[in-house]
């Protein structure tokens with residue numbers, strides 16, 4: 001796995017170790033992990049193609065989960081670097097996957113591929129995608145590269161357009177949907193949250209458990225079921241800052257919030273509100289488990305431990 005220190009990588013690497021055994025998973029990131037674990041770990045910069053190639057050969061790697069990327073908000077601070085890491089990193093992986101006959105590749109896409117021209121509600125699998133962030137541009141281009149490698153070289157590459165991911169196990173960094181994780185930590189630690197999005201900004205989100213299960217189910221699905229080689233639309237839930245605040249307040253009555261939208265508001269407004277994920281449901285049987293209320297119960301229970 002590339003990018004195993006990130007919000008999703010932290011949790012997905014645990015699950016892969018559980019599933020395949022600790023001796024069969026190589027985790028990697030550009031820095032040492034902050035939380036020490038016993039998984040096998042290598043420092044890898046995704047721009048260092050030679051190192052990736054050496055690791056693939058040295059460990060006889062058969063699957064690659066390529067999670068390393070700069071996200072939407074952080075990406076805007078350095079568009080050129082974001083493009084380089086997100087795009088060149090993926091191209092290195094796809095090229096080496098073909099060269100070393102890798103069985104399967106996973107590439108995470110995002111709701112950031114949607115833009116102002118995309119239908120805002122029940123966003124279909126295929127629509128007009130003109131993202132406004134460099135992160136979104138890199139993800140839609142990445143999806144198309146994945147499909148191209150599948151068509152041209154038969155590479156078994158699979159992808160999900162993750163909504164904002166919310167989990168207690170790890171913190172997100174540099175994203176626009178990060179508020180929905182921060183708000184839980186604030187509720188527990190200080191009892192107050194300054195939200196960087198406006199109260200009625202509705203965005204698609206998903207609980208970490210569902211996001212990880214979706215990833216594993218997609219990667220386990222028989223190849224003939226996977227008819228979509230761009231990212232699959234995926235629904236978890238959809239809510240506004242006010243709705244998640246009220247849901248937490250039901251459980252922590254003294255919790256307060258203030259809305260102070262910053263530059264991320266514009267990014268959020270360019271994305272869509274609800275998603276049609278019938279492709280994922282029909283092709284590989286996706287089913288969501290957590291709604292807002294179940295998620296709030298579980299998040300608060302876990303974080304309070």
Ligand code: SER
Nearest residue numbers: 071072110175176177
């Ligand atoms: N969570 C991401 C972000 O906010 C979207 O994929 O950038």
